[in-house]
Amino acid sequence: VQLQASGGGLVQAGGSLRLSCAASGRTFSGYVMGWFRQALGKERELVAYIAWSGGSVRTTYYADSAKGRFTIFRNNAKNTVDLQMNSLKPEDTAVYSCAARPWHSALAPPRTSDAYDYWGQGTLVTVSS
Secondary structure, three states, X not given: OEEEEEOOEEEEOOOOEEEEEEEEOOOOXXXXXXXXXXXXXXXXXXXXXXXXXXXEEEEEEEOOOOOOOEEEEEEXXXXXXXXXXXXXXXXXXXXXXXXXXXXXXXOOOOOOHHHOOEEOOOEEEEEEO
């Protein structure tokens, strides 16, 4: 499975960006795709994930820092998983990476980066104050 992330850039505080993650290669009937970020000098953290099984979104998750501002969704028109980020803050500045792994709906989707099998390259998001 290959993941291709795109959409990063420079934005002023309060602005918006949309990140996209396109997957190619092997497909799975169920998967979870997450967006992680790593700021300079900090550990990688999960921002949001979306879990998909049997043709439907089963669940989503948002870190507290993302709730109310970010939305993760499957963009069927582009066949990507997007992360819409609104009301961006300087503390959102980080390298954002998408990751995926197969998933069965009987299991809780993982929140740690080491549980994900496939990774896209990072895309830098810089929010200026």
